[in-house]
Amino acid sequence: MLTEREKMILKIIVNDYTKSGVPVGSKALSSQLPIHVSSATVRNEMAFLEEIGLITKNHSSSGRVPSIEGYRYYVDNLLNPNPIDNSDMMIIQNSLSGRFRQIDEIVQQSADILSNLTNYTALTLKPEQETTPILGSFRLVPLGNHKVMAILITDNDEVVNQVFHIDGDLGGDKLDAVVRMINDKLAGKPLDEVITKLKTEIVPEILKYVNNPDSLVQTLDDVLMQASTNQFYIGGELNLLSFTDNNDISYLKPIYSLLNDTDDAAKFIKSSDNSISVQIGPELSNDLLKDYSIITGSYDVGPHGKGVIAVLGPTRMPYSRVIGIVDGFRNELSKKLRNYYDKYNQ
Amino acid sequence: MLTEREKMILKIIVNDYTKSGVPVGSKALSSQLPIHVSSATVRNEMAFLEEIGLITKNHSSSGRVPSIEGYRYYVDNLLNPNPIDNSDMMIIQNSLSGRFRQIDEIVQQSADILSNLTNYTALTLKPEQETTPILGSFRLVPLGNHKVMAILITDNDEVVNQVFHIDGDLGGDKLDAVVRMINDKLAGKPLDEVITKLKTEIVPEILKYVNNPDSLVQTLDDVLMQASTNQFYIGGELNLLSFTDNNDISYLKPIYSLLNDTDDAAKFIKSSDNSISVQIGPELSNDLLKDYSIITGSYDVGPHGKGVIAVLGPTRMPYSRVIGIVDGFRNELSKKLRNYYDKYNQ
DNA sequence: GTTAGCACTTAATACAGAAGACTGCTAAAG
DNA sequence: CTTTAGCAGTCTTCTGTATTAAGTGCTAAC
Numbered sequence: 001m002l003t004e005r006e007k008m009i010l011k012i013i014v015n016d017y018t019k020s021g022v023p024v025g026s027k028a029l030s031s032q033l034p035i036h037v038s039s040a041t042v043r044n045e046m047a048f049l050e051e052i053g054l055i056t057k058n059h060s061s062s063g064r065v066p067s068i069e070g071y072r073y074y075v076d077n078l079l080n081p082n083p084i085d086n087s088d089m090m091i092i093q094n095s096l097s098g099r100f101r102q103i104d105e106i107v108q109q110s111a112d113i114l115s116n117l118t119n120y121t122a123l124t125l126k127p128e129q130e131t132t133p134i135l136g137s138f139r140l141v142p143l144g145n146h147k148v149m150a151i152l153i154t155d156n157d158e159v160v161n162q163v164f165h166i167d168g169d170l171g172g173d174k175l176d177a178v179v180r181m182i183n184d185k186l187a188g189k190p191l192d193e194v195i196t197k198l199k200t201e202i203v204p205e206i207l208k209y210v211n212n213p214d215s216l217v218q219t220l221d222d223v224l225m226q227a228s229t230n231q232f233y234i235g236g237e238l239n240l241l242s243f244t245d246n247n248d249i250s251y252l253k254p255i256y257s258l259l260n261d262t263d264d265a266a267k268f269i270k271s272s273d274n275s276i277s278v279q280i281g282p283e284l285s286n287d288l289l290k291d292y293s294i295i296t297g298s299y300d301v302g303p304h305g306k307g308v309i310a311v312l313g314p315t316r317m318p319y320s321r322v323i324g325i326v327d328g329f330r331n332e333l334s335k336k337l338r339n340y341y342d343k344y345n346q
Numbered sequence: 347m348l349t350e351r352e353k354m355i356l357k358i359i360v361n362d363y364t365k366s367g368v369p370v371g372s373k374a375l376s377s378q379l380p381i382h383v384s385s386a387t388v389r390n391e392m393a394f395l396e397e398i399g400l401i402t403k404n405h406s407s408s409g410r411v412p413s414i415e416g417y418r419y420y421v422d423n424l425l426n427p428n429p430i431d432n433s434d435m436m437i438i439q440n441s442l443s444g445r446f447r448q449i450d451e452i453v454q455q456s457a458d459i460l461s462n463l464t465n466y467t468a469l470t471l472k473p474e475q476e477t478t479p480i481l482g483s484f485r486l487v488p489l490g491n492h493k494v495m496a497i498l499i500t501d502n503d504e505v506v507n508q509v510f511h512i513d514g515d516l517g518g519d520k521l522d523a524v525v526r527m528i529n530d531k532l533a534g535k536p537l538d539e540v541i542t543k544l545k546t547e548i549v550p551e552i553l554k555y556v557n558n559p560d561s562l563v564q565t566l567d568d569v570l571m572q573a574s575t576n577q578f579y580i581g582g583e584l585n586l587l588s589f590t591d592n593n594d595i596s597y598l599k600p601i602y603s604l605l606n607d608t609d610d611a612a613k614f615i616k617s618s619d620n621s622i623s624v625q626i627g628p629e630l631s632n633d634l635l636k637d638y639s640i641i642t643g644s645y646d647v648g649p650h651g652k653g654v655i656a657v658l659g660p661t662r663m664p665y666s667r668v669i670g671i672v673d674g675f676r677n678e679l680s681k682k683l684r685n686y687y688d689k690y691n692q
Numbered sequence: 693g694t695t696a697g698c699a700c701t702t703a704a705t706a707c708a709g710a711a712g713a714c715t716g717c718t719a720a721a722g
Numbered sequence: 723c724t725t726t727a728g729c730a731g732t733c734t735t736c737t738g739t740a741t742t743a744a745g746t747g748c749t750a751a752c
Contacts, residue, residue: 025714038726043715061714061732101508101568141487143499146690149507153489161495162447163505165690222447238602241587242595249588256584344492344511371745384695389746407701407745 014066014074018318023063068281075278082320084328096336108233115236120313122235129305132190138182140175152223160227164219178209191228232262243314269296269310281315299330301337360412360420364664369409414627421624428666430674442682454579461582466659468581475651478536484528486521498569506573510565513558524555537574578608589660615642615656627661645676647683
């Protein structure tokens, strides 16, 4: 347990350092303390804070910087989140007020706005229900010229489609029969079940109607996969450059590919609870991210599930400011998306 | 008109400099010349080449580097394109041999391969016919729950779709009537004409069937725009970092947004003729690109038009190597796409 | 026309010294 | 027992200087 004064000192160290990036020394610190103590006293306190591992120095005569544990302590105990700026809030509301064609667009644009507001990299994940989505229905629409479009609709109002080519002549009535068969067998079932049943039950049936079902089956598989993987967007990828010390391309490339791998990246921003969570440097399970922190906030869209927004920045980021922004943003996004769903889906 | 020896010297300067990035001096140069002359002689020749503006120096006692005019002269008169490596060719053929769902995927992946082969940034443009595409047909597919999918098919086998929401109840038969009306009036017409007629002729007609046609009309407009703007892909955006001296983010951001603006970027890589063209630094009409060169190659897909692939690199790039790669690539891509079309479209 | 030689220029590198910002410790004061 | 002033010591950063290496232009001789 820290004394009040030690807490104050740690707080100022974190605040100062995240703002300026320069290690903070005893003299500058003592002048900022609300109580009057000399720099020597501060030095004693700092020696203690260093001993218990909350701060470190770069070299024997430098000022102090927070350690990972120091950031953690700060985030858990010291930080009071700045409420979001009025001007920032205006920006969010403005950008979310446009016309959107679909959820994906809103979520994608959210990543851009969030990265602009913070000057860091933003990650957003579409709302997802807790249970796997359920197959609403399948369609096959003949487009002429051997082209067919497959459309899949989930119970969560997600629509996925893909065009494929079919050899030989497949009349509209045959197509309809296939569709009816598939919907009879699979509609209302969870997607993961649908995926397994596709191989076992559907393929043999399809053979009754189509000679060469390869492209059709492959397409069904494709749209199913697409509908069941979670959609993931990145905004402000380039900002990574400005807050990474080492901007050597060979250092950055693996980080970029990590971020662009949906499955990998989604792991980092899946927040378990219902609020804001902060993961700092080595707490992230990937070594590549050891110099970065991720602030995650979930947004709730009622019956349509929960989504996640996140900001990726340097470990030394102004946590209280960013947390304020993430918190404000997720509230606005919840509202916007609830509205969207209310308007269009009964 | 340059003498043979002057040409040799210029050629070696360009080759050396593009390879090493270091200004080349008289001594190193003389040892590379096939004829035996002293460095002093080379100095005299270099003084002349500098006088007529083909080479420059950074400071009074540095080696020489090619000027923009020097590169131009080299590209036009001196360069003999390296035929593409066997191993590079294998890479191209392998990556193009996979299963693709549509043209877009092939063209997009081409950008990635091309950037990997060159370590520069690659830009690719889908094949386009010389005349504006013609509207094949429209579809409106009811998806239930107030959702409708609009599908547009062009005569060039491009399929564009978008989901929209419609207020109130619009039965399938009404939808069919609208579709029939639109196709009657517009099928077979060029897209630009369709776009103008949409506002003037179609909207009043639609009003007969639908009370609130806003979302429908907006959607039609969207898909039309999408079908008539040229699709454009970028690969290896990050490579820009490694070949840009100044990797300050404020310098790079405008370049990235230039590249990501389809219309702007497409201007740079529209090649007029049927072959490879090289644009060097200030010859590109945008000041942001003054330190870069673009090598453009068109690929021909017969009746389905021509597309473009391009490589964006530093002005000091190894032109002969890159030209060889672009040339090899466009040939392969032509073959692949002709195959693709032959297989699926009549 | 070519070449050797030399004076001159500039960038890059290394090094030494000084300044500045800190710390840790000690001893005195509260 | 806590706080403070003072001071020696450490380490980084900046500045100026010297040195080296690469390369040029010019001149005079071949």
